[in-house]
Amino acid sequence: xxxxxxPAAAAPATPxxxxxxxxxxxxxxxxxxxxxxxxxxxxAERERTFAxxxxxxxxxxxxxxxxxxxxxPNDQGFWAVVRHADLVEVTRRHDDFLSGEGIVFDSxxxxxxxxxxxxxxxxxxDHTKIRRLLVSAFTPKQMARIEDRIExxxxxxxxxxxxxxxxxxxxxxxxxxxxHNIFDMMDVPEHHRLTLxxxxxxxxxxxxxxxxxPDETIAVLFESLTRFQxxxxxxxxxxxxxxxxxxxxxxxxxxxxxxxxxxxxxSSFFALxxxxxxxxxRQSTAHGMKALTDxxxxxxxxxxxxxxxxxxxxxxxxxxxxxxxxxxxxxxRDCELGGQRITAGDKVIMFYASANWDTDVFEHPERLDLGRxxxxxxxxxxxxxxxxLGNQLARRQLAATFRELLTRLPDIAVSGETVYxxxxxxxxVSSMPVTFTPxxx
Amino acid sequence: xxxxxxxxxxxxxxxxxxxAPDVFEIGDDGALEIHDPNPPDSERARIQVAVAxxxxxxxxxxx
Numbered sequence: 001x002x003x004x005x006x007p008a009a010a011a012p013a014t015p016x017x018x019x020x021x022x023x024x025x026x027x028x029x030x031x032x033x034x035x036x037x038x039x040x041x042x043x044a045e046r047e048r049t050f051a052x053x054x055x056x057x058x059x060x061x062x063x064x065x066x067x068x069x070x071x072x073p074n075d076q077g078f079w080a081v082v083r084h085a086d087l088v089e090v091t092r093r094h095d096d097f098l099s100g101e102g103i104v105f106d107s108x109x110x111x112x113x114x115x116x117x118x119x120x121x122x123x124x125x126d127h128t129k130i131r132r133l134l135v136s137a138f139t140p141k142q143m144a145r146i147e148d149r150i151e152x153x154x155x156x157x158x159x160x161x162x163x164x165x166x167x168x169x170x171x172x173x174x175x176x177x178x179x180h181n182i183f184d185m186m187d188v189p190e191h192h193r194l195t196l197x198x199x200x201x202x203x204x205x206x207x208x209x210x211x212x213x214p215d216e217t218i219a220v221l222f223e224s225l226t227r228f229q230x231x232x233x234x235x236x237x238x239x240x241x242x243x244x245x246x247x248x249x250x251x252x253x254x255x256x257x258x259x260x261x262x263x264x265x266x267s268s269f270f271a272l273x274x275x276x277x278x279x280x281x282r283q284s285t286a287h288g289m290k291a292l293t294d295x296x297x298x299x300x301x302x303x304x305x306x307x308x309x310x311x312x313x314x315x316x317x318x319x320x321x322x323x324x325x326x327x328x329x330x331x332x333r334d335c336e337l338g339g340q341r342i343t344a345g346d347k348v349i350m351f352y353a354s355a356n357w358d359t360d361v362f363e364h365p366e367r368l369d370l371g372r373x374x375x376x377x378x379x380x381x382x383x384x385x386x387x388x389l390g391n392q393l394a395r396r397q398l399a400a401t402f403r404e405l406l407t408r409l410p411d412i413a414v415s416g417e418t419v420y421x422x423x424x425x426x427x428x429v430s431s432m433p434v435t436f437t438p439x440x441x
Numbered sequence: 442x443x444x445x446x447x448x449x450x451x452x453x454x455x456x457x458x459x460x461a462p463d464v465f466e467i468g469d470d471g472a473l474e475i476h477d478p479n480p481p482d483s484e485r486a487r488i489q490v491a492v493a494x495x496x497x498x499x500x501x502x503x504x
Contacts, residue, residue, distance in 0.1 A: 092496055124497075128452045132471040135453040139467045384496045385452045 023076050023343060029053075029060035033080055033351075036066045039207070040422045043322075043353060047366075050082050050354035058083045059338040065105055065424055067207060069214050072107040078328075078347040079340070084358035084378065086338050087350045090329060091382030097329035097348055098123050099386060105326045105349055105424045106207075109218060115225055115264075116203060118272025120386060126256075127385065130269065133254045134389065137185060137247055143392040146185070147400075150393075153180040154400040158408055162439035166415070169434040174285035175201070175278075177401050181393060182277025186270070187239075187246035192231050197278050199228045204279040204426040232270045236263055247273060279426050280323040281394050284379075285401055286418075286429035287321035292406075293414040295368045302370050306406060313370040314398045319377035320368055322353040325427050327386075352378055353427070412436035442485060443503045444478045444492070450499035457500060460491035473499075 031049050032038050038046065053060055060082075064075045081087050090097050100123045102113055113121065119130040136142060143150075157176045161167045179197040188196060202224050206217050235248055243249040251266045261269075292299045302309050331346040342348065355378050357365040362372075380388035388394070405412055415435040421428030444464075451473050457465040458473075464484070468474045480488055492500040 094496070124452070132453050135455070135467055135471045136469045139455060140458065140462065141466065142469075383454075383456055383494055385454060387454045387456065387496065 023346065026061050026077070028063050028077065029057060029080070031057070031060065031062075034063050034065045036422070039065075039067075039424050042420070043427065044366075046353065047357055050351060050357065053080065053082045054354060054358060058086055059340040061340075064107070067212065067214075068107040069206075069218055070107050070109055074345070075107055075347065078105070078349045079337070079342060081337070081348060081350045082354040082358075083338075084355040084361045084376070087352070087355040087378055088382035090337065090348060090350055091378075091384035091386070093335075094123065094385050096332055096335045096342075098332050099127070099329060101328075101330035103328050105328055112218075112221055112225065115229070115268055116271040116275060118269040120272055120276070124385065129256050131385075131389065133250055133256075134247060134269075134273075137250065138389050138393060140392050143396055147396060149184055150181055150396050150400045151404075153177065153184070154397075154404040156180070157401070158404045162408060165438045166433065166435045169289055169414070169432045170282070170286050170429055171431070173401070173405070173434075174282045174289070174429070174432075177285055177397055178278050178281035178394075181281075181397050182273060182390075185246060185277075185393075186235075186248050186273060187244055188235060188248075192235070196228065196231060196274055199224050200275050200278040201282075203275055205421050205423060205428050205430065207423045208421045208428075208430065228271065228274075229267055232267045233263065236266050236270070276388075277390060277393075279428075280388075280390075281397050283323035283427050283429060284318055284321040284394065284398055286432055287323070287427070288317035288398065288402065289405075289412070289434065290414055290418055290429070290432065291317060291320050291368050292402075298368050298370045303406065303410070306403065309371065310399050310403060311395075312373055312375065314395055314402070315375040315377065316368060316370050316372050317398060317402075318379045318394070319356050319362075319372075319375060321427060322356050322377075322379050323427050324379070324425060325353050326351055326424055350382075355382075408439055409436040442480060442482055442488070444475055444480065444488070445501045445503055446473065446475055446478075447499045448472065450497045451495075452497050452499075454496055456494040456496060457491040460494055461487050464488060465491060 031053055033049065060080050061077055062080055063077050081090050099121050103117060103121045119127050157173055161172050175197060179193055183193050206221055209217050209220060236252060239249045239252045243253055248270060251261060251269055254261055302313050327350050329348045331342045331344055331348060333344045335342050359365060361376055380391040412434055414432055416433040418432045419430040421430055453467055453471050453473060455467050458467055464477050464480055466474045466476060492502055
């Protein structure tokens with residue numbers, strides 16, 4: 001597949017299904033959201049393209065993303081939704097814009113999606129039933145009950161780096177915070193945690209694998225999926241025998257319309273909780289550390305009243321990070337969106353980083369403003385039925401981690417190159433060295 | 442002002458609770474509980490925001 005940026009070069013990869021209501025003949029927008037080069041550039045560079053689209057062509061049609069894992073003959077392109085208001089609208093029109101056809105931008109083998117997407121790629125009524133099984137574990141009330149655990153995990157992670165003076169922040173902090181918190185909630189034994197967090201990381205960063213050959217990447221993903229399924233299967237069997245009050249036990253004990261969930265279903269929900277739990281807050285923690293380094297005057301403002309200012313600061317860090325950059329929907333029927341005719345089966349991609357930089361909603365979005373109020377970021381979603389289940393957990397983890405870090409290691413700062421990933425879904429940071437005065441010196 | 446609630450549409454997103462936690466609460470069984478179905482008129486603005494935030498239209502205000 002060529003990089004298609006000029007409309008003249010925009011021939012579909014595969015002859016289009018003629019009855020696809022004109023999708024194949026639809027002209028592509030000249031702005032490039034599809035090339036490997038676009039996704040390998042920085043967030044600031046991508047924002048230049050988003051700004052142009054937000055201003056002039058807020059709902060635009062683009063060729064399929066480059067570097068796809070598999071060729072999908074029905075994939076002739078996607079609609080890009082880049083404005084805040086339109087993203088919220090798509091999110092809330094869940095009858096028009098479905099999740100059941102998949103929620104990732106890339107074309108990925110169905111077996112992999114089925115094994116890992118869980119209920120995020122389901123529509124009502126099934127989605128509602130599954131989500132309800134888990135929602136009580138993530139309510140504000142329940143989060144208040146586990147606040148001590150979240151704080152203890154932050155303390156433990158800072159304890160382990162405090163004497164070192166120099167660490168890779170991603171490996172030794174950002175990765176471990178959400179890993180311990182979500183796996184505490186799922187009661188995943190300590191000895192499995194790193195293996196599962198690394199599996200989760202691979203799912204988030206497969207586009208960065210060396211070589212980049214799709215078949216090799218698929219092989220690596222299947223191998224890692226098998227490793228995951230063995231561990232998850234062991235934990236699921238153990239919970240069937242000895243249920244506790246964790247999330248996996250909730251799933252094995254649940255009945256939907258009088259029927260128990262299958263092991264395959266539970267494994268897929270396990271994978272969703274694992275990936276959504278690990279790969280999101282990991283990125284927000286890392287981007288937050290980078291932002292606190294890059295904006296020293298904002299950091300100084302925060303430190304003047306850390307306890308009083310941490311809540312808005314966490315919101316701004318989550319906006320700044322935008323840990324998930326895209327979600328896909330699929331049009332259920334012919335309908336209209338922002339003046340464009342969308343046809344049944346069209347892929348619709350929401351661009352969260354773009355919506356979080358929309359000047360209709362945010363004054364000077366390019367400035368980190370830790371006191372920003374109101375902060376209507378959509379990093380947790382636009383308020384629809386798929387709104388981030390773990391948003392309260394994420395907020396509490398980020399608050400606990402930065403409270404602990406900034407109090408005990410007050411001069412911690414990024415000290416070298418930050419390496420970003422090239423994925424289209426998670427806004428990943430692969431490595432980021434930090435230095436600090438070791439505690440007690 | 443009276444709140445009505447269609448449990449069959451509720452997806453337990455908790456959006457209402459995030460705007461008015463004293464009125465709405467997702468219980469331990471995942472179902473929404475409305476603490477005060479007849480909130481005072483002084484609370485109207487806040488309750489309207491919470492009701493409008495429901496992604497499935499499960500909540501409504503009856504006059």
